[in-house]
Amino acid sequence: MEEKKAKTQEIIETEIQMGTVHPAALEPYRVRFFVEDEIVKDAEVTIGVNHRGIERIMEGLPVEKANMLTEKICGICSNIHVWNSVRVAEIGLGVEIPDRALYLRIIVAELERLHSHFLFLAHGCEVLGHETFSMRVFYMRETIMELLHMIGGNRVQYGCSIIGGVRPRCDLDESKLIKITEGLDTTEKNLKEFADRFTRDTMLLSRVTGVGSIPQEQAIKLAVTGPSLRATGVKKDLRTEMFEYENFDFDIITQPDGDVKSNLLMRVLESFESIKILRQAIKNIPEGKVVDRSWEMVDTDIIKSYIEAPRGTLYHSYAIEDGRVRGSIVRTPSMANIGAMQYASIGSHITDAQLCIVQCDPCFTCSDRAVEVYDFDSHEKLDKSILQSNIL
Amino acid sequence: MSLKTHSRSKAIHVMLVYTGGCNGCDIEIVNSILSPKFDAEQYSVFLTWNPREADVLVVTGPVTNQNRQPLEDIYNAIPNPKLVVAAGACACMGGVYKNCYGDIQSEEIEGPVENIIPVDAKVPGCAVRPQDVLSGVVASLPKLLGAD
Numbered sequence: 001m002e003e004k005k006a007k008t009q010e011i012i013e014t015e016i017q018m019g020t021v022h023p024a025a026l027e028p029y030r031v032r033f034f035v036e037d038e039i040v041k042d043a044e045v046t047i048g049v050n051h052r053g054i055e056r057i058m059e060g061l062p063v064e065k066a067n068m069l070t071e072k073i074c075g076i077c078s079n080i081h082v083w084n085s086v087r088v089a090e091i092g093l094g095v096e097i098p099d100r101a102l103y104l105r106i107i108v109a110e111l112e113r114l115h116s117h118f119l120f121l122a123h124g125c126e127v128l129g130h131e132t133f134s135m136r137v138f139y140m141r142e143t144i145m146e147l148l149h150m151i152g153g154n155r156v157q158y159g160c161s162i163i164g165g166v167r168p169r170c171d172l173d174e175s176k177l178i179k180i181t182e183g184l185d186t187t188e189k190n191l192k193e194f195a196d197r198f199t200r201d202t203m204l205l206s207r208v209t210g211v212g213s214i215p216q217e218q219a220i221k222l223a224v225t226g227p228s229l230r231a232t233g234v235k236k237d238l239r240t241e242m243f244e245y246e247n248f249d250f251d252i253i254t255q256p257d258g259d260v261k262s263n264l265l266m267r268v269l270e271s272f273e274s275i276k277i278l279r280q281a282i283k284n285i286p287e288g289k290v291v292d293r294s295w296e297m298v299d300t301d302i303i304k305s306y307i308e309a310p311r312g313t314l315y316h317s318y319a320i321e322d323g324r325v326r327g328s329i330v331r332t333p334s335m336a337n338i339g340a341m342q343y344a345s346i347g348s349h350i351t352d353a354q355l356c357i358v359q360c361d362p363c364f365t366c367s368d369r370a371v372e373v374y375d376f377d378s379h380e381k382l383d384k385s386i387l388q389s390n391i392l
Numbered sequence: 393m394s395l396k397t398h399s400r401s402k403a404i405h406v407m408l409v410y411t412g413g414c415n416g417c418d419i420e421i422v423n424s425i426l427s428p429k430f431d432a433e434q435y436s437v438f439l440t441w442n443p444r445e446a447d448v449l450v451v452t453g454p455v456t457n458q459n460r461q462p463l464e465d466i467y468n469a470i471p472n473p474k475l476v477v478a479a480g481a482c483a484c485m486g487g488v489y490k491n492c493y494g495d496i497q498s499e500e501i502e503g504p505v506e507n508i509i510p511v512d513a514k515v516p517g518c519a520v521r522p523q524d525v526l527s528g529v530v531a532s533l534p535k536l537l538g539a540d
Contacts, residue, residue, distance in 0.1 A: 021409060021462045026418065028410050028459060049458040050412040052489045053500045072488050075416020075519060119419065138427035156416035156519035365415040 013041070016350065020049045025354070026123070029364040033345065033353055040353050043345040045338050050368040058318070058328040063089050063297070064163065066325040070316070071157050073330060074366035076119060077309050078157045079112045081330075084307040084316045086161040092300035092320055093163070099286045101165035102244050104172065107180070107281050108151060108160045110274045114187070115144040116310035117227075117267040117274075120361045124264055127358045128207060133198065140190045147183045150176060165291030177282050188275050195268045205261065212344035212356030213259035222339035226312020228360045231266040232258035238308035247284070248277050263359040297323045309333055311361050334360075334367045397537045400447065404437045404536070406529065407446035407470070411463055411503070413453030413487075416519035417480035421450055424522030432526055443469035447536055448529055451511075452520075454482040454489045455503035467509045473539035475532050478505040479525055481518040 019030035028049045034042040054073055058066040070085040071078045083105055090097065118141035125133035145155050151170055152158020160170045172180070198204065214224070219232040229236060230253060237252045239245045253269045255262035297320070304317040312333030319326040337360045345356040375381075406425060410418050424430040425439045432438075440446050443466050455463060467476070481487045483505045490501045505511055512535060515528035 020458070021466065026410065026422070027415065028412065028462070050453075050456060051458070051500060052412060052454065052456060053498065054489070057489065057498070069488060072414050072518075075414040075419060078414075078416065135426070135428050138423065139429060141423075142427060142429040154519070155521060156420060363415060365410070365413065368412075 027364045031357065033350060035350055038350050040345050040348055040350055043342045043353065045341055047364050047368050050365045055328045055330060058325050060324050062323055063320055063325055066328065068159060071159055074332065074363060075156050076116050076363055077112060077311065079108050079160055080307060080309040080314060082159060083109060083161045084305055084314055086163055087307065088303045088305045088316050088318060089163050089320065091305060092303040093295055093298060095164050095295045096292060098165055098288050098290060098292050100288045101290050103281050103285045104166045104170060104290060105161055106244060107278060110278050111144055111148055113274050113310045114271055115141055115148065117271050118144065120267050121264060124358055127355050130204060136194055140187055143183050143187050147180055150179060162291065164293055164295055168290055171290050181282055184275050184278055191268065191271055208260040208264065211260045211352050212348055212359055213257055214340055214344050215258065218343060219258060219340060222343060223336050224340045225333050225336045227266050227270060228263065228337055228340055231255045231262040238306060238313055242307065248280050250277050260355055260359045302327060311363060312336060332366045334363045401537055402436055404448060405440040405446045406437055406448045406450055407440055407443055408450045409463060409466055411451060411453035411459040412456035413480060413482050417452040420519050420522055421452065421479060421525050424525050430522045430526065437529060444471065446470050448475045448477060450477045450479050451483050451505045452480050454486050454501045455505060455508060456500055457502055460502045460508060463508055473536055475512045475536050476509055477513045477515060477528050477532060478511045479515040479520045479528065481516060484514045484516055487518065
Protein backbone atom coordinates (compact mmCIF):
# COMPACT_ATOMS: atom_id res chain seq x y z
CA MET A 1 0.00 0.00 0.00
CA GLU A 2 1.26 3.33 -0.93
CA GLU A 3 2.15 5.76 1.74
CA LYS A 4 -0.11 8.71 1.94
CA LYS A 5 1.61 11.98 1.27
CA ALA A 6 0.35 15.45 1.31
CA LYS A 7 0.85 16.93 -2.10
CA THR A 8 3.30 19.73 -1.94
CA GLN A 9 1.70 22.83 -3.20
CA GLU A 10 3.37 24.14 -6.24
CA ILE A 11 4.08 27.79 -6.29
CA ILE A 12 2.85 29.07 -9.56
CA GLU A 13 4.41 32.11 -10.99
CA THR A 14 1.67 34.60 -11.67
CA GLU A 15 1.65 37.55 -13.92
CA ILE A 16 -0.16 40.62 -12.77
CA GLN A 17 -0.63 43.23 -15.41
CA MET A 18 -1.87 46.72 -15.16
CA GLY A 19 -2.74 49.10 -17.84
CA THR A 20 -2.85 50.73 -20.12
CA VAL A 21 -5.57 52.61 -18.28
CA HIS A 22 -5.53 51.76 -14.62
CA PRO A 23 -6.66 53.55 -11.48
CA ALA A 24 -3.34 53.25 -9.68
CA ALA A 25 -1.33 54.50 -12.61
CA LEU A 26 -2.46 57.97 -13.48
CA GLU A 27 -0.83 58.06 -16.88
CA PRO A 28 -1.47 55.44 -19.54
CA TYR A 29 1.32 52.89 -19.56
CA ARG A 30 1.48 49.16 -19.22
CA VAL A 31 3.32 47.27 -16.52
CA ARG A 32 3.65 43.55 -15.98
CA PHE A 33 4.70 42.13 -12.64
CA PHE A 34 5.89 38.53 -12.53
CA VAL A 35 4.94 37.51 -9.05
CA GLU A 36 5.90 34.53 -6.94
CA ASP A 37 4.43 34.26 -3.47
CA GLU A 38 3.43 37.94 -3.53
CA ILE A 39 7.03 38.97 -4.16
CA VAL A 40 7.80 40.65 -7.45
CA LYS A 41 10.40 38.62 -9.32
CA ASP A 42 10.50 40.67 -12.45
CA ALA A 43 8.82 43.74 -13.83
CA GLU A 44 8.33 45.12 -17.28
CA VAL A 45 7.25 48.65 -18.06
CA THR A 46 5.97 49.21 -21.58
CA ILE A 47 5.29 52.64 -22.95
CA GLY A 48 4.15 53.71 -26.37
CA VAL A 49 0.44 54.38 -26.00
CA ASN A 50 0.99 58.12 -25.86
CA HIS A 51 3.00 58.42 -29.01
CA ARG A 52 1.89 61.53 -30.88
CA GLY A 53 4.96 61.92 -33.08
CA ILE A 54 5.97 65.36 -31.92
CA GLU A 55 9.44 65.09 -33.43
CA ARG A 56 7.88 64.38 -36.80
CA ILE A 57 5.60 67.39 -36.39
CA MET A 58 8.66 69.54 -35.65
CA GLU A 59 10.34 68.40 -38.83
CA GLY A 60 10.29 71.25 -41.32
CA LEU A 61 8.58 73.78 -39.06
CA PRO A 62 10.09 77.25 -38.64
CA VAL A 63 12.40 77.26 -35.63
CA GLU A 64 10.26 79.67 -33.60
CA LYS A 65 7.15 77.57 -34.15
CA ALA A 66 8.99 74.35 -33.33
CA ASN A 67 10.21 75.91 -30.10
CA MET A 68 6.65 76.67 -29.07
CA LEU A 69 5.62 73.13 -29.95
CA THR A 70 8.19 71.57 -27.61
CA GLU A 71 6.18 73.04 -24.75
CA LYS A 72 3.44 70.54 -25.50
CA ILE A 73 5.79 67.62 -24.86
CA CYS A 74 5.22 67.72 -21.14
CA GLY A 75 2.61 69.44 -19.03
CA ILE A 76 4.69 69.31 -15.86
CA CYS A 77 8.07 70.59 -17.00
CA SER A 78 6.83 72.58 -20.00
CA ASN A 79 9.16 75.55 -19.53
CA ILE A 80 12.35 73.52 -19.45
CA HIS A 81 11.52 72.02 -22.87
CA VAL A 82 11.10 75.46 -24.41
CA TRP A 83 14.25 76.66 -22.74
CA ASN A 84 16.29 73.75 -24.02
CA SER A 85 14.86 73.97 -27.51
CA VAL A 86 15.60 77.68 -27.62
CA ARG A 87 19.05 76.98 -26.21
CA VAL A 88 19.79 74.66 -29.13
CA ALA A 89 19.03 77.45 -31.59
CA GLU A 90 20.96 79.98 -29.52
CA ILE A 91 24.07 77.78 -29.43
CA GLY A 92 23.84 77.20 -33.16
CA LEU A 93 23.22 80.80 -34.15
CA GLY A 94 25.60 82.23 -31.55
CA VAL A 95 23.01 84.47 -29.96
CA GLU A 96 24.06 86.49 -26.93
CA ILE A 97 21.34 86.50 -24.31
CA PRO A 98 20.86 89.57 -22.08
CA ASP A 99 21.70 88.95 -18.43
CA ARG A 100 18.24 89.91 -17.24
CA ALA A 101 16.72 87.29 -19.55
CA LEU A 102 19.00 84.61 -18.09
CA TYR A 103 17.89 85.51 -14.58
CA LEU A 104 14.21 85.47 -15.60
CA ARG A 105 14.65 82.06 -17.19
CA ILE A 106 16.25 80.74 -14.03
CA ILE A 107 13.43 82.16 -11.88
CA VAL A 108 10.78 80.42 -13.99
CA ALA A 109 12.80 77.19 -14.21
CA GLU A 110 13.33 76.99 -10.46
CA LEU A 111 9.67 77.75 -9.72
CA GLU A 112 8.85 74.95 -12.11
CA ARG A 113 11.25 72.62 -10.33
CA LEU A 114 9.48 73.46 -7.08
CA HIS A 115 6.04 72.64 -8.43
CA SER A 116 7.29 69.48 -10.08
CA HIS A 117 8.90 68.27 -6.85
CA PHE A 118 5.76 69.13 -4.89
CA LEU A 119 3.70 67.16 -7.37
CA PHE A 120 5.99 64.19 -6.82
CA LEU A 121 5.64 64.50 -3.05
CA ALA A 122 1.86 64.78 -3.29
CA HIS A 123 1.57 61.86 -5.68
CA GLY A 124 4.03 59.79 -3.65
CA CYS A 125 2.09 60.38 -0.43
CA GLU A 126 -1.14 59.53 -2.21
CA VAL A 127 0.26 56.21 -3.43
CA LEU A 128 1.56 55.58 0.08
CA GLY A 129 -2.00 55.94 1.27
CA HIS A 130 -1.38 59.08 3.28
CA GLU A 131 -4.05 61.42 1.92
CA THR A 132 -3.49 64.10 4.54
CA PHE A 133 0.11 64.67 3.52
CA SER A 134 -0.93 64.61 -0.10
CA MET A 135 -3.50 67.37 0.47
CA ARG A 136 -0.98 69.36 2.43
CA VAL A 137 1.56 69.28 -0.37
CA PHE A 138 -1.09 70.10 -2.99
CA TYR A 139 -1.96 73.14 -0.93
CA MET A 140 1.69 74.25 -0.85
CA ARG A 141 1.95 73.68 -4.57
CA GLU A 142 -0.92 76.08 -5.21
CA THR A 143 1.21 79.03 -4.03
CA ILE A 144 3.83 78.21 -6.65
CA MET A 145 1.22 77.73 -9.36
CA GLU A 146 -0.19 81.17 -8.62
CA LEU A 147 3.28 82.70 -8.95
CA LEU A 148 3.76 80.98 -12.30
CA HIS A 149 0.33 82.18 -13.38
CA MET A 150 1.34 85.69 -12.46
CA ILE A 151 4.59 85.52 -14.47
CA GLY A 152 3.43 83.74 -17.59
CA GLY A 153 -0.33 84.27 -17.66
CA ASN A 154 -1.13 80.56 -17.66
CA ARG A 155 -0.98 77.94 -15.01
CA VAL A 156 0.72 75.17 -16.95
CA GLN A 157 2.17 76.35 -20.24
CA TYR A 158 3.61 79.81 -19.96
CA GLY A 159 5.89 79.92 -23.04
CA CYS A 160 8.54 82.07 -21.44
CA SER A 161 11.69 81.68 -23.53
CA ILE A 162 12.16 82.80 -27.11
CA ILE A 163 15.33 82.97 -29.17
CA GLY A 164 17.37 85.84 -27.77
CA GLY A 165 15.76 86.14 -24.36
CA VAL A 166 12.33 85.90 -22.79
CA ARG A 167 8.98 87.26 -23.88
CA PRO A 168 8.48 90.84 -22.70
CA ARG A 169 5.21 89.87 -20.98
CA CYS A 170 7.23 87.64 -18.62
CA ASP A 171 9.30 90.58 -17.43
CA LEU A 172 9.14 91.09 -13.70
CA ASP A 173 8.71 94.52 -12.15
CA GLU A 174 9.36 95.39 -8.52
CA SER A 175 5.87 94.51 -7.26
CA LYS A 176 5.98 91.07 -8.89
CA LEU A 177 9.40 90.36 -7.37
CA ILE A 178 8.00 91.25 -3.94
CA LYS A 179 5.09 88.88 -4.55
CA ILE A 180 7.48 86.08 -5.46
CA THR A 181 9.51 86.72 -2.30
CA GLU A 182 6.35 86.55 -0.19
CA GLY A 183 5.28 83.35 -1.93
CA LEU A 184 8.69 81.82 -1.28
CA ASP A 185 8.52 82.76 2.41
CA THR A 186 5.18 80.99 2.82
CA THR A 187 6.35 77.99 0.86
CA GLU A 188 9.57 77.66 2.84
CA LYS A 189 7.70 77.87 6.12
CA ASN A 190 5.10 75.31 5.03
CA LEU A 191 7.74 73.00 3.59
CA LYS A 192 9.79 73.13 6.80
CA GLU A 193 6.73 72.20 8.82
CA PHE A 194 5.90 69.41 6.40
CA ALA A 195 9.44 68.02 6.45
CA ASP A 196 9.49 68.17 10.22
CA ARG A 197 6.20 66.32 10.49
CA PHE A 198 7.26 63.85 7.82
CA THR A 199 10.55 62.84 9.44
CA ARG A 200 8.93 62.43 12.86
CA ASP A 201 6.17 60.13 11.63
CA THR A 202 7.48 56.69 12.59
CA MET A 203 4.61 54.85 10.94
CA LEU A 204 5.20 56.54 7.62
CA LEU A 205 8.95 56.02 7.83
CA SER A 206 8.52 52.31 8.50
CA ARG A 207 6.44 52.15 5.33
CA VAL A 208 9.07 53.80 3.13
CA THR A 209 12.46 52.85 4.58
CA GLY A 210 14.24 50.19 2.58
CA VAL A 211 11.45 49.83 0.04
CA GLY A 212 12.53 49.71 -3.57
CA SER A 213 16.16 50.51 -2.97
CA ILE A 214 18.54 50.79 -5.89
CA PRO A 215 22.27 50.30 -5.21
CA GLN A 216 24.58 52.98 -6.47
CA GLU A 217 26.46 50.77 -8.96
CA GLN A 218 23.19 49.57 -10.42
CA ALA A 219 21.90 53.11 -10.78
CA ILE A 220 25.04 54.13 -12.66
CA LYS A 221 24.80 51.03 -14.82
CA LEU A 222 21.18 51.77 -15.70
CA ALA A 223 22.10 55.39 -16.55
CA VAL A 224 19.58 56.81 -14.13
CA THR A 225 19.47 60.60 -14.14
CA GLY A 226 18.38 63.46 -11.98
CA PRO A 227 17.11 63.31 -8.41
CA SER A 228 16.68 59.53 -8.66
CA LEU A 229 20.43 59.20 -9.26
CA ARG A 230 21.29 61.70 -6.55
CA ALA A 231 19.12 59.74 -4.12
CA THR A 232 21.57 56.85 -4.47
CA GLY A 233 24.49 59.02 -3.41
CA VAL A 234 25.98 60.13 -6.73
CA LYS A 235 26.89 63.80 -6.67
CA LYS A 236 25.92 64.77 -10.18
CA ASP A 237 23.86 67.76 -11.18
CA LEU A 238 24.01 69.29 -14.62
CA ARG A 239 23.23 72.71 -13.21
CA THR A 240 26.82 72.95 -11.97
CA GLU A 241 28.06 72.67 -15.55
CA MET A 242 25.62 75.12 -17.14
CA PHE A 243 26.91 78.66 -17.73
CA GLU A 244 23.51 80.07 -16.72
CA TYR A 245 24.00 78.94 -13.14
CA GLU A 246 27.61 80.18 -12.79
CA ASN A 247 26.75 83.09 -10.50
CA PHE A 248 24.58 81.07 -8.17
CA ASP A 249 25.58 79.40 -4.96
CA PHE A 250 23.78 76.15 -4.20
CA ASP A 251 24.57 72.68 -2.93
CA ILE A 252 24.03 69.37 -4.65
CA ILE A 253 21.84 67.30 -2.38
CA THR A 254 22.49 63.58 -2.12
CA GLN A 255 20.84 60.86 -0.11
CA PRO A 256 22.45 57.57 0.85
CA ASP A 257 20.05 54.69 0.15
CA GLY A 258 18.13 55.07 -3.08
CA ASP A 259 14.91 53.83 -1.51
CA VAL A 260 11.52 55.56 -1.34
CA LYS A 261 12.47 57.46 1.79
CA SER A 262 15.64 58.82 0.18
CA ASN A 263 13.71 59.82 -2.90
CA LEU A 264 11.01 61.65 -0.94
CA LEU A 265 13.53 63.47 1.29
CA MET A 266 15.67 64.22 -1.75
CA ARG A 267 12.85 66.26 -3.30
CA VAL A 268 12.15 68.09 -0.05
CA LEU A 269 15.78 69.07 0.42
CA GLU A 270 16.22 70.00 -3.21
CA SER A 271 13.21 72.30 -2.96
CA PHE A 272 15.08 74.26 -0.29
CA GLU A 273 18.03 74.62 -2.68
CA SER A 274 15.67 75.89 -5.38
CA ILE A 275 14.29 78.46 -2.96
CA LYS A 276 17.89 79.48 -2.23
CA ILE A 277 18.61 79.96 -5.94
CA LEU A 278 15.38 81.94 -6.38
CA ARG A 279 16.26 84.26 -3.50
CA GLN A 280 19.66 84.96 -5.07
CA ALA A 281 18.11 85.55 -8.47
CA ILE A 282 15.57 88.02 -7.08
CA LYS A 283 18.24 89.84 -5.10
CA ASN A 284 20.77 90.18 -7.92
CA ILE A 285 18.53 90.52 -10.96
CA PRO A 286 20.24 93.01 -13.31
CA GLU A 287 18.50 95.84 -15.14
CA GLY A 288 18.36 95.95 -18.91
CA LYS A 289 16.39 94.61 -21.81
CA VAL A 290 14.87 91.15 -21.73
CA VAL A 291 15.15 90.19 -25.37
CA ASP A 292 17.80 90.71 -28.00
CA ARG A 293 16.29 90.47 -31.48
CA SER A 294 19.41 91.36 -33.43
CA TRP A 295 20.26 87.81 -34.46
CA GLU A 296 20.27 86.39 -37.95
CA MET A 297 19.07 83.00 -39.06
CA VAL A 298 21.78 80.86 -40.65
CA ASP A 299 22.02 77.19 -41.55
CA THR A 300 23.70 75.04 -38.93
CA ASP A 301 24.77 71.48 -38.35
CA ILE A 302 23.11 69.31 -35.75
CA ILE A 303 23.37 71.09 -32.42
CA LYS A 304 23.02 69.32 -29.10
CA SER A 305 22.02 70.74 -25.78
CA TYR A 306 21.78 69.12 -22.38
CA ILE A 307 19.95 70.73 -19.51
CA GLU A 308 18.89 69.78 -16.00
CA ALA A 309 15.12 69.31 -15.99
CA PRO A 310 13.30 68.65 -12.70
CA ARG A 311 13.50 64.91 -13.44
CA GLY A 312 17.05 64.73 -14.78
CA THR A 313 19.03 65.33 -17.93
CA LEU A 314 17.00 66.56 -20.86
CA TYR A 315 18.45 66.41 -24.35
CA HIS A 316 17.31 68.30 -27.41
CA SER A 317 19.00 68.43 -30.77
CA TYR A 318 18.20 69.58 -34.26
CA ALA A 319 19.79 71.16 -37.30
CA ILE A 320 18.60 74.37 -38.91
CA GLU A 321 18.13 74.63 -42.67
CA ASP A 322 16.50 77.70 -44.28
CA GLY A 323 15.18 78.69 -40.87
CA ARG A 324 13.48 75.33 -40.47
CA VAL A 325 14.07 72.44 -38.09
CA ARG A 326 15.65 69.27 -39.42
CA GLY A 327 16.10 65.92 -37.65
CA SER A 328 14.87 66.84 -34.23
CA ILE A 329 15.60 64.47 -31.37
CA VAL A 330 14.20 64.88 -27.88
CA ARG A 331 15.22 62.62 -25.03
CA THR A 332 13.36 63.09 -21.80
CA PRO A 333 14.72 62.05 -18.40
CA SER A 334 11.89 59.61 -17.63
CA MET A 335 13.05 57.56 -20.61
CA ALA A 336 16.35 56.89 -18.83
CA ASN A 337 14.65 56.16 -15.52
CA ILE A 338 12.40 53.36 -16.79
CA GLY A 339 15.20 50.85 -16.11
CA ALA A 340 15.37 52.06 -12.53
CA MET A 341 11.61 51.64 -12.11
CA GLN A 342 11.81 48.03 -13.23
CA TYR A 343 14.80 47.32 -11.07
CA ALA A 344 13.34 48.99 -7.97
CA SER A 345 10.19 46.90 -7.98
CA ILE A 346 12.07 43.59 -8.10
CA GLY A 347 12.13 41.93 -4.70
CA SER A 348 9.47 44.11 -3.18
CA HIS A 349 6.02 43.10 -2.08
CA ILE A 350 3.34 43.44 -4.75
CA THR A 351 1.56 46.13 -2.73
CA ASP A 352 4.73 48.23 -2.78
CA ALA A 353 5.38 47.74 -6.47
CA GLN A 354 3.42 50.81 -7.55
CA LEU A 355 5.29 52.84 -4.98
CA CYS A 356 8.60 51.64 -6.41
CA ILE A 357 7.58 52.87 -9.84
CA VAL A 358 6.36 56.19 -8.50
CA GLN A 359 9.59 56.78 -6.56
CA CYS A 360 11.44 57.40 -9.84
CA ASP A 361 9.01 60.24 -10.62
CA PRO A 362 7.71 58.87 -13.91
CA CYS A 363 6.30 61.11 -16.61
CA PHE A 364 5.37 58.67 -19.34
CA THR A 365 3.42 61.13 -21.40
CA CYS A 366 6.63 62.96 -22.18
CA SER A 367 8.68 59.83 -22.83
CA ASP A 368 6.76 58.54 -25.81
CA ARG A 369 8.54 60.23 -28.60
CA ALA A 370 11.24 57.99 -29.98
CA VAL A 371 11.46 57.82 -33.74
CA GLU A 372 13.41 55.04 -35.33
CA VAL A 373 14.17 54.83 -39.01
CA TYR A 374 14.36 51.41 -40.64
CA ASP A 375 15.29 50.53 -44.16
CA PHE A 376 12.17 49.30 -45.97
CA ASP A 377 13.76 46.27 -47.62
CA SER A 378 16.52 45.06 -45.34
CA HIS A 379 14.83 46.12 -42.04
CA GLU A 380 18.14 47.53 -40.88
CA LYS A 381 18.12 50.42 -38.52
CA LEU A 382 19.31 53.60 -40.14
CA ASP A 383 20.75 56.78 -38.76
CA LYS A 384 18.05 59.29 -37.97
CA SER A 385 19.85 62.03 -39.86
CA ILE A 386 18.51 60.45 -43.07
CA LEU A 387 15.27 62.26 -42.29
CA GLN A 388 17.04 65.49 -43.09
CA SER A 389 17.64 64.57 -46.71
CA ASN A 390 14.50 62.60 -47.56
CA ILE A 391 11.56 64.57 -46.34
CA LEU A 392 10.43 67.87 -47.84
CA MET B 393 -37.67 65.78 -7.40
CA SER B 394 -37.64 62.04 -7.86
CA LEU B 395 -35.78 59.79 -5.51
CA LYS B 396 -33.18 58.91 -8.12
CA THR B 397 -32.43 62.53 -8.87
CA HIS B 398 -32.23 63.30 -5.21
CA SER B 399 -29.75 60.53 -4.49
CA ARG B 400 -27.68 61.26 -7.59
CA SER B 401 -27.33 64.91 -6.69
CA LYS B 402 -25.82 63.95 -3.33
CA ALA B 403 -22.82 62.17 -4.83
CA ILE B 404 -21.58 62.79 -8.34
CA HIS B 405 -18.61 60.67 -9.25
CA VAL B 406 -16.17 61.88 -11.85
CA MET B 407 -13.80 59.55 -13.63
CA LEU B 408 -10.78 60.83 -15.49
CA VAL B 409 -9.21 59.17 -18.52
CA TYR B 410 -5.90 60.19 -20.02
CA THR B 411 -5.73 59.50 -23.72
CA GLY B 412 -2.28 60.74 -24.58
CA GLY B 413 -2.25 64.42 -23.71
CA CYS B 414 0.74 66.16 -22.22
CA ASN B 415 -0.19 65.65 -18.53
CA GLY B 416 -0.99 69.33 -18.08
CA CYS B 417 -4.80 69.08 -18.17
CA ASP B 418 -4.78 65.84 -16.22
CA ILE B 419 -2.93 67.31 -13.29
CA GLU B 420 -5.09 70.43 -13.34
CA ILE B 421 -8.23 68.28 -13.18
CA VAL B 422 -6.93 66.03 -10.43
CA ASN B 423 -5.83 69.23 -8.73
CA SER B 424 -9.27 70.80 -9.03
CA ILE B 425 -11.05 67.84 -7.54
CA LEU B 426 -8.53 66.74 -4.95
CA SER B 427 -6.62 69.78 -3.83
CA PRO B 428 -7.83 71.83 -0.90
CA LYS B 429 -7.74 75.05 -2.92
CA PHE B 430 -10.49 74.22 -5.41
CA ASP B 431 -11.99 71.24 -3.60
CA ALA B 432 -14.85 69.94 -5.72
CA GLU B 433 -15.87 67.67 -2.88
CA GLN B 434 -17.61 70.60 -1.23
CA TYR B 435 -20.10 70.48 -4.13
CA SER B 436 -20.41 66.69 -3.58
CA VAL B 437 -18.35 65.92 -6.68
CA PHE B 438 -15.94 63.04 -6.04
CA LEU B 439 -13.11 61.54 -8.02
CA THR B 440 -13.31 57.83 -8.68
CA TRP B 441 -11.25 55.43 -10.75
CA ASN B 442 -13.95 52.81 -11.11
CA PRO B 443 -16.02 53.15 -14.29
CA ARG B 444 -18.99 51.29 -12.77
CA GLU B 445 -19.23 53.89 -10.06
CA ALA B 446 -18.82 56.92 -12.29
CA ASP B 447 -21.46 59.36 -13.52
CA VAL B 448 -19.27 61.80 -15.42
CA LEU B 449 -16.36 60.82 -17.65
CA VAL B 450 -13.78 63.54 -18.12
CA VAL B 451 -11.55 62.86 -21.11
CA THR B 452 -8.28 64.66 -21.77
CA GLY B 453 -5.86 64.27 -24.62
CA PRO B 454 -6.18 63.82 -28.38
CA VAL B 455 -6.89 60.02 -28.27
CA THR B 456 -3.95 58.26 -29.85
CA ASN B 457 -4.40 55.08 -31.90
CA GLN B 458 -3.50 52.85 -28.99
CA ASN B 459 -5.87 54.59 -26.60
CA ARG B 460 -9.01 54.32 -28.69
CA GLN B 461 -10.05 50.84 -27.55
CA PRO B 462 -9.54 51.47 -23.81
CA LEU B 463 -11.58 54.68 -24.07
CA GLU B 464 -14.48 52.88 -25.76
CA ASP B 465 -14.34 50.09 -23.18
CA ILE B 466 -14.43 52.53 -20.31
CA TYR B 467 -17.31 54.45 -21.86
CA ASN B 468 -19.31 51.24 -22.28
CA ALA B 469 -18.59 50.18 -18.71
CA ILE B 470 -20.18 53.30 -17.23
CA PRO B 471 -23.86 52.75 -16.39
CA ASN B 472 -26.55 55.04 -17.81
CA PRO B 473 -27.22 57.94 -17.47
CA LYS B 474 -23.74 59.22 -18.12
CA LEU B 475 -22.06 62.42 -19.18
CA VAL B 476 -18.86 62.98 -21.09
CA VAL B 477 -16.82 66.14 -20.64
CA ALA B 478 -14.00 66.75 -23.10
CA ALA B 479 -11.44 68.89 -21.29
CA GLY B 480 -8.63 70.76 -22.98
CA ALA B 481 -7.82 71.84 -26.51
CA CYS B 482 -6.64 68.34 -27.51
CA ALA B 483 -9.87 66.65 -26.45
CA CYS B 484 -12.04 69.36 -28.02
CA MET B 485 -10.42 69.63 -31.43
CA GLY B 486 -7.25 67.58 -31.52
CA GLY B 487 -4.94 70.33 -30.33
CA VAL B 488 -1.56 70.93 -31.88
CA TYR B 489 -1.14 67.27 -32.74
CA LYS B 490 -4.17 66.68 -34.96
CA ASN B 491 -4.00 69.44 -37.55
CA CYS B 492 -0.28 69.92 -37.58
CA TYR B 493 0.15 69.43 -41.34
CA GLY B 494 -2.63 71.73 -42.47
CA ASP B 495 -5.08 69.69 -44.55
CA ILE B 496 -3.32 66.39 -44.00
CA GLN B 497 -4.25 65.21 -40.57
CA SER B 498 -1.95 63.26 -38.31
CA GLU B 499 -2.31 59.49 -38.51
CA GLU B 500 -1.25 58.96 -34.94
CA ILE B 501 -4.28 60.77 -33.58
CA GLU B 502 -7.81 59.35 -33.65
CA GLY B 503 -9.36 62.29 -31.87
CA PRO B 504 -10.98 64.62 -31.12
CA VAL B 505 -13.01 62.73 -28.54
CA GLU B 506 -16.25 63.45 -30.46
CA ASN B 507 -15.13 61.01 -33.16
CA ILE B 508 -15.16 58.15 -30.70
CA ILE B 509 -17.79 58.77 -28.04
CA PRO B 510 -20.60 61.36 -27.75
CA VAL B 511 -19.54 64.47 -25.87
CA ASP B 512 -21.90 66.52 -23.70
CA ALA B 513 -19.68 69.39 -22.64
CA LYS B 514 -16.45 70.86 -23.94
CA VAL B 515 -14.04 72.74 -21.74
CA PRO B 516 -11.51 74.76 -23.75
CA GLY B 517 -8.06 75.79 -22.67
CA CYS B 518 -4.45 74.69 -22.97
CA ALA B 519 -4.17 73.68 -20.22
CA VAL B 520 -7.68 73.88 -18.77
CA ARG B 521 -8.15 75.91 -15.64
CA PRO B 522 -9.54 74.08 -12.63
CA GLN B 523 -12.40 76.59 -12.34
CA ASP B 524 -13.40 75.92 -15.95
CA VAL B 525 -13.50 72.17 -15.37
CA LEU B 526 -15.76 72.64 -12.38
CA SER B 527 -18.11 74.90 -14.32
CA GLY B 528 -18.10 72.46 -17.25
CA VAL B 529 -19.12 69.57 -15.02
CA VAL B 530 -21.72 71.69 -13.22
CA ALA B 531 -23.17 73.04 -16.48
CA SER B 532 -23.80 69.54 -17.83
CA LEU B 533 -25.32 68.21 -14.61
CA PRO B 534 -29.01 69.03 -15.41
CA LYS B 535 -28.83 66.40 -18.15
CA LEU B 536 -27.74 63.81 -15.62
CA LEU B 537 -30.18 64.81 -12.93
CA GLY B 538 -33.11 65.11 -15.35
CA ALA B 539 -32.74 61.50 -16.52
CA ASP B 540 -35.05 58.77 -15.28
